[in-house]
Amino acid sequence: MQIQFNQQPYQLVSPTTLATFLASQQQLRAGIAVAINQQVIPRSRWDIQPLKDGDTIQLFMAIAGG
Amino acid sequence: MYYQIAGHTFTSRLLTGTGKFQSASVMQQSLLASDTELVTMALRRVDLVAQQDEILPVLTALGVKLLPNTSGARTAEEAVFVAELAREALQTNWLKLEIHPDPRYLLPDPIETLKAAELLVAKGFVVLPYCGADPVLCKRLEEAGCAAVMPLGAPIGSNQGLQTRDFLRIIIEQSRVPVIVDAGIGAPSHAAEALELGASAVLVNTAIASAADPIAMAKAFKLACEAGALAHYAGLATRQQQAVASSPLTAFLESL
Numbered sequence: 001m002q003i004q005f006n007q008q009p010y011q012l013v014s015p016t017t018l019a020t021f022l023a024s025q026q027q028l029r030a031g032i033a034v035a036i037n038q039q040v041i042p043r044s045r046w047d048i049q050p051l052k053d054g055d056t057i058q059l060f061m062a063i064a065g066g
Numbered sequence: 067m068y069y070q071i072a073g074h075t076f077t078s079r080l081l082t083g084t085g086k087f088q089s090a091s092v093m094q095q096s097l098l099a100s101d102t103e104l105v106t107m108a109l110r111r112v113d114l115v116a117q118q119d120e121i122l123p124v125l126t127a128l129g130v131k132l133l134p135n136t137s138g139a140r141t142a143e144e145a146v147f148v149a150e151l152a153r154e155a156l157q158t159n160w161l162k163l164e165i166h167p168d169p170r171y172l173l174p175d176p177i178e179t180l181k182a183a184e185l186l187v188a189k190g191f192v193v194l195p196y197c198g199a200d201p202v203l204c205k206r207l208e209e210a211g212c213a214a215v216m217p218l219g220a221p222i223g224s225n226q227g228l229q230t231r232d233f234l235r236i237i238i239e240q241s242r243v244p245v246i247v248d249a250g251i252g253a254p255s256h257a258a259e260a261l262e263l264g265a266s267a268v269l270v271n272t273a274i275a276s277a278a279d280p281i282a283m284a285k286a287f288k289l290a291c292e293a294g295a296l297a298h299y300a301g302l303a304t305r306q307q308q309a310v311a312s313s314p315l316t317a318f319l320e321s322l
Contacts, residue, residue, distance in 0.1 A: 006114050027112065031122035033155035040150040043157075058111060062122050062155050064093070065108025065135055066083030066222070066271035 001053040018049040031062040069266045072192045072213040078103045079291040083271025094124045100284035106133045140167040142182035164196040172222040187211035199230030204237045216248040223272040225252025238264040254290030261294025
């Protein structure tokens, strides 16, 4: 199963949830938000959100700004 | 002397941005010196290769309220997407709405801003829109349900002060929501002037972060905001075209 994560291709060998995937990438922390196929996924659903073949995942973080 | 936005009480009249500081430590000390209670942040896609500084823990430790912005959005649709990301990332429904498609002057797009404001208010956001100093637009944004309006003094980061002064007066006179002068404020005297005019608050970023000593400048802005708000409360004396003597010296001279 192939997904795109912030414009990088990733191969997933077994079914996984968004939360598990983010943890495996050391990205599970405060101040982040995620969209799958341009739909924002609420934090409360990360534990149950399955990743599907062809999904485009975008990870955002809060940064300094005016 | 406090003021409220969407039922939330603030005593500091100074909102600060968090961009352009040399380090998280200088930012933290500057925000402390400024006494700010509401600070802006932006949202960007994570660079999986380069390490990015995390400033959120620093801001959380300071206990300030966060105001994420939608910078980078060029249309109402993009702004709504960024707003929904910001709400998830920072767990707040407060939002500084900014849509500026032109990178040269970073001037806000009034049509897309109003459209986005209507959509975001309907989605339950507390919307503070960055906008041109256009009294009609500010009224329309207020009618759309925005919690405040944030007209510009001059282009973002330009440090030119209140170039829009005469229009800010009209906006302040007409507005029933707080007016926060955003962008272009380059010196504490500009901030004091905005508050003397009756603005509820000002938002400052570049003028503090790019100063030779940001921490000292943050304190200077804090004091200027206090002075400006107090002067507005006290009521400024009326401007006169001609001199008006401070003491009745003229009668004494006439008797000689």
